[in-house]
Structures are given as C-alpha cells and as structure tokens.
Amino acid sequence: MSVEKTEVLVIGGGQAGLAVSEHLGNAGIEHLVLEKDRIAERWRSHRWDSLVANGPAWHDRFPTLEFEDYEPGDFVPKEKVADYFVKFAEHINSPIRCGVEVKQVTKNEGGPGFVAETSDGVIEARYVVSATGPFQQPVIPAVVPDDAGVEQMHSTGYRNPDQLPEGAVLVIGAGSSGVQIATELMRAGKKVYLSVGPHDRPPRSYRGRDFVWWLGVLGLWDMATPEQGKEHVTIAVSGAYGGYTIDFKQLAADGMTLVGRTESYENGKMVFGDDLAQNVADGDANYLSVLDQADAYIERNGLDLPEEPEAREMLGAPDCVTNPLSDLDLKEAGVGSIIWATGFKTDFSWLKVNALDENGNPNHQRGVSSEPGVYFVGLPWLSRRGSTFIWGVWHDAKYLADHIATQQGYLKHHKAHPPETKAAAE
Incomplete structure (x- = not known):
C-alpha cells in the first residue's frame, strides 16, 4: 500500500x-x-x-x-x-x-x-x-426526556421560524446564538421564553466606535485567561439587523419572557434557578464597565469622539425579572419546541x-x-x-x-x- x-x-x-x-x-x-x-x-x-x-x-x-x-x-x-x-x-x-x-x-x-x-x-x-x-459536538443536556411531547433541537439544527411546530418556544442559553434565535422567533410572532444564565453583554457600539474596536484599544482581546469565575460566561452580542446592543430588559419589554437558568425537568415542568435578576444585573454591570473604560480611554488619550449619555440610560426591571417563574408547565404554556443554545464539546x-x-x-x-x-x-x-x-x-x-x-x-x-x-x- x-x-x-x-x-x-x-x-x-x-x-x-x-x-x-x-x-x-x-x-x-x-x-x-x-x-x-x-x-x-x-x-x-x-x-x-x-x-x-x-x-x-x-x-x-x-x-x-x-x-x-x-x-x-x-x-x-x-x-x-x-x-x-x-x-x-x-x-x-x-x-x-x-x-x-x-x-x-x-x-x-x-x-x-x-x-x-x-x-x-x-x-x-x-x-x-x-x-x-x-x-x-453540539451539547444537549439530558434534562427533558424524548417522550415529553415537545420537539427539541440544538441551535445548530435551527434554520428559521417556519421549521418549528405550532406553539411557544423555550430557548435555553443567552449567549449570542440563543439570544439572536430567540429575537428572530419573537419577531416572527412566536411566544418566546428565554432561559438566561450568566453572561457579558458589551455595547454594540459606543461613542461612534464598534465594541470590537473598544476591546482592541483597551487591550481586552489580549487577555490571556478569563477572569476568575467567568470561564464559562457567554457573550451576548449581535450583528443582526445592522447590529444592535442586546438588552434583556428591552427584550422583555418587547414581549419575551425571561426565566432563570434551566435546572431540571419534573412532571412536565421545566424548573429554573432563582438567579435571573442577578444574571441580568451582572450583565448590565458588565455593559456599564465597558462604557467606563471607554470614557477613561477617551479622556486619557484626548480623543474627539461624540458624547453619548443616553447609552447609560437603563430600563427598569420588567415583571418577569422581579417576579420570575420558578417553573414552566410546557403543555399548559403551549410550548411546542425547545432550542438548546448550550454550546459544544x-x-x-x-x-x-x-x-x-x-x-x-x-x-x-x-x-x-x-x-x-x-x-x-x-x-x-x-x-x-x-x-x-x-x-x-x-x-x-x-x-x-x-x-x-x-x-x-x-x-x-x-x-x-x-x-x-x-x-x-x-
């Protein structure tokens, strides 16, 4: 041979x-x-x-x-x-x-x-x-049994809203893939539940510069290791619709129901953690920290970039965050499909x-x-x-x-x- x-x-x-x-x-x-x-x-x-x-x-x-x-x-x-x-x-x-x-x-x-x-x-x-x-290899946690009466797929199997069966959709994972898919489904008229775990959410742009530029000049792309405790924290960012800043409070105001991190499935119900408010607050803090670093960089280097005070304006916490669901009866809520945006191995x-x-x-x-x-x-x-x-x-x-x-x-x-x-x- x-x-x-x-x-x-x-x-x-x-x-x-x-x-x-x-x-x-x-x-x-x-x-x-x-x-x-x-x-x-x-x-x-x-x-x-x-x-x-x-x-x-x-x-x-x-x-x-x-x-x-x-x-x-x-x-x-x-x-x-x-x-x-x-x-x-x-x-x-x-x-x-x-x-x-x-x-x-x-x-x-x-x-x-x-x-x-x-x-x-x-x-x-x-x-x-x-x-x-x-x-x-797409990862779908062994949480919901195959005979639960709901269609399940990984984000790699999702193509467009028309492929899904009738009913509401539960999207699990609030990184870039999960939040973009959830937003597309909501815009298509679907009732969407989004399970939100720990995340970073940088501004899409700030003071006339895209966030990738800010991460570059601030040296954040060159971080050698993730911050302690953030090894598995996802980044929620999107270039869809011309690019925009992902804001979970705004998604809730537009009609999406946010829930905490998915923990288990019991007797037809998805069970969520009590971490939703903290996850949203931490994401907001991450967003504001980038603005703070950007402002300091502009001042230190004497750059002539337009001020953007409105970027710091925050919506109040929506009801689904202040009174979060601890569980969700899939049949009662009319959930026909679950999309797992839960990463890979x-x-x-x-x-x-x-x-x-x-x-x-x-x-x-x-x-x-x-x-x-x-x-x-x-x-x-x-x-x-x-x-x-x-x-x-x-x-x-x-x-x-x-x-x-x-x-x-x-x-x-x-x-x-x-x-x-x-x-x-x-």
Missing part, C-alpha cells in the same frame, strides 16, 4: 486550518490541509439561515484579504463568510483537499513524525496541526498521541502540545481572548508556523553538522 508523505499535515479546512496554511506557505514549508466536508462547512450547514458575522467586515477577516462588495461596517451574511474562506484558499493557493476525513493519528513507530489514517489512504507527516476548532478521540490530558482535552501551551510535533489552533483562549475569532486565529497560526519553522531549523542544523565522534575530536 502506497503511503503519501508531507512535512506538515493540517487537519481542518475552516478559518483555523486556512490561517495555518497561509503562514506555512509564506515560510515555504510543505504541507497538506485535509477537510472532511467543504471549506468552512460549519458556516453553511451548522448555522441558521439569517446568521451574520458578529463583528463588522473591517474586523472579522484575515489581515491579508478584505471582503468584496461590503462596506467596512457591514455585518457579512454567513454564506458570504463561507465564500470568503473559499476565495481565501484560492488567494493563498492552499494545498487543501476536501472530502477527506481523518480517522486517527498515531506516532510513526518506524520513523519520525506521525501516521494519519484517512478515508483516502495513509499519510505520514513530521508535524500535525489540529485545526478542527471548538464547535465539534470537543472530541479528540482520533488523536492517539500524548497531546491530551486525563480528560481528553488538549494539553498545550499556546497551541504547542505536550507531544512534540503536534499543535492545536482555533481553540478558545488558546493564547488570548481573541483566539477563536477570525483575526485572532490568524495570529495564533503564525506563532505555530514560526514554531514549526524553528524546529525545522534545528533538524537542518543536525543534518548539516553531525556530532563529532570522540575519536574524531582527538
């Missing part, structure tokens, strides 16, 4: 894999990118129809290629984001091969590097980069080398794993807060490509200058 060989095998052809490919190509390093579906497939088939990028076009892109046909402040639709990555692969002449799934990666016992068993044969590589990203069971910890999670420092020659890219907080964003993964990819180039340099030196034997030295 013939075995294909390459210097670097990059697994995953989304934004992370393509970013690595660009930097490896610029360094003249031979490599191959494998993608089991199409380029950036998750943007096309794992997202709802109306999704747009959460950041403006000037920011949510690679530094070396701009979006065509969009203004810098536009929020690009998901299909056009996927098209952008296809064009980017062409732009960098990436050696990407689609429709090839990697079954497992093991050490090359007969030589250096690793062996990848794929749906298209065996490939040997000295270095392996896992660029499969964080959105691998990773699966690295195919990576059968010493690059994972005891829980099966990547064991790495800034993407360089505990297994020499194996790398990770595209994971949350890989090196900073911005690591999962398009521009952030590009910078992480450069660091890893440079690391690979450095390792190659040591090997070239070894071949060019073999160690002297003791006899030769004498």
Whole structure:
C-alpha cells in the first residue's frame, strides 16, 4: 500500500486550518490541509439561515484579504463568510483537499513524525496541526426526556421560524446564538421564553466606535485567561439587523419572557434557578464597565469622539425579572419546541498521541502540545481572548508556523553538522 508523505499535515479546512496554511506557505514549508466536508462547512450547514458575522467586515477577516462588495461596517451574511474562506484558499493557493476525513493519528513507530489514517489512504507527516476548532459536538443536556411531547433541537439544527411546530418556544442559553434565535422567533410572532444564565453583554457600539474596536484599544482581546469565575460566561452580542446592543430588559419589554437558568425537568415542568435578576444585573454591570473604560480611554488619550449619555440610560426591571417563574408547565404554556443554545464539546478521540490530558482535552501551551510535533489552533483562549475569532486565529497560526519553522531549523542544523565522534575530536 502506497503511503503519501508531507512535512506538515493540517487537519481542518475552516478559518483555523486556512490561517495555518497561509503562514506555512509564506515560510515555504510543505504541507497538506485535509477537510472532511467543504471549506468552512460549519458556516453553511451548522448555522441558521439569517446568521451574520458578529463583528463588522473591517474586523472579522484575515489581515491579508478584505471582503468584496461590503462596506467596512457591514455585518457579512454567513454564506458570504463561507465564500470568503473559499476565495481565501484560492488567494493563498492552499494545498487543501476536501472530502477527506481523518480517522486517527498515531506516532510513526518506524520513523519520525506521525501516521494519519484517512478515508483516502495513509499519510505520514513530521508535524500535525489540529485545526478542527471548538464547535465539534453540539451539547444537549439530558434534562427533558424524548417522550415529553415537545420537539427539541440544538441551535445548530435551527434554520428559521417556519421549521418549528405550532406553539411557544423555550430557548435555553443567552449567549449570542440563543439570544439572536430567540429575537428572530419573537419577531416572527412566536411566544418566546428565554432561559438566561450568566453572561457579558458589551455595547454594540459606543461613542461612534464598534465594541470590537473598544476591546482592541483597551487591550481586552489580549487577555490571556478569563477572569476568575467567568470561564464559562457567554457573550451576548449581535450583528443582526445592522447590529444592535442586546438588552434583556428591552427584550422583555418587547414581549419575551425571561426565566432563570434551566435546572431540571419534573412532571412536565421545566424548573429554573432563582438567579435571573442577578444574571441580568451582572450583565448590565458588565455593559456599564465597558462604557467606563471607554470614557477613561477617551479622556486619557484626548480623543474627539461624540458624547453619548443616553447609552447609560437603563430600563427598569420588567415583571418577569422581579417576579420570575420558578417553573414552566410546557403543555399548559403551549410550548411546542425547545432550542438548546448550550454550546459544544470537543472530541479528540482520533488523536492517539500524548497531546491530551486525563480528560481528553488538549494539553498545550499556546497551541504547542505536550507531544512534540503536534499543535492545536482555533481553540478558545488558546493564547488570548481573541483566539477563536477570525483575526485572532490568524495570529495564533503564525506563532505555530514560526514554531514549526524553528524546529525545522534545528533538524537542518543536525543534518548539516553531525556530532563529532570522540575519536574524531582527538
């Protein structure tokens, strides 16, 4: 059986894999990118129809290629984001091969590097980069039984309001996906219950600048680790409808019923925690903290940006927050569907080398794993807060490509200058 060989095998052809490919190509390093579906497939088939990028076009892109046909402040639709990555692969002449799934990666016992068993044969590589990203396996907590008489789906299965059965909808999870889906359903005339957990909610823009700009100049994208206690706190932000600040009190005023964090299901009822008021208050405090930091930055740097006092005006707490539901009888409330916007888990069971910890999670420092020659890219907080964003993964990819180039340099030196034997030295 013939075995294909390459210097670097990059697994995953989304934004992370393509970013690595660009930097490896610029360094003249031979490599191959494998993608089991199409380029950036998750943007096309794992997202709802109306999704747009959460950041403006000037920011949510690679530094070396701009979006065509969009203004810098536009929020690009998901299909056009996927098209952008296809064009980017062409732009960098990436050696990407689609429709090839990697079954497992093991050490090359007969030589250096690793062996990848794929749906298209065996490939040997000295270095392996896992660029499969964080959105691998949708998580639906085992809370509501299948025979509860309500349709359940993960946010990755939701496409548009017309696909749902008659009745109200319970959306569980108030990060960007959950709140955007809940808002779309409410605008379509659905009665919506939104289960709200701990979250951050930055202003969409403030004093003429988008929040991504503020996080940049304030150094918040470069935070190396999340604040203590906020490791799993979601960010509620949206580029939908031209971009707007998510305000849970406003959603309630518009007709959405907010409930606390979902805890359990008992006798046909969803049971919620008593944390709703605190979660909303903490989200408001996070919002105001960004405004405070922005104002201080403007004053300190003498910037001429328009004042925006109305940004600090807050609605009063709605009744669903001051008198929150402790439970919800799904049948009595007419709930026909539940959408779980509850995130994802990773699966690295195919990576059968010493690059994972005891829980099966990547064991790495800034993407360089505990297994020499194996790398990770595209994971949350890989090196900073911005690591999962398009521009952030590009910078992480450069660091890893440079690391690979450095390792190659040591090997070239070894071949060019073999160690002297003791006899030769004498």
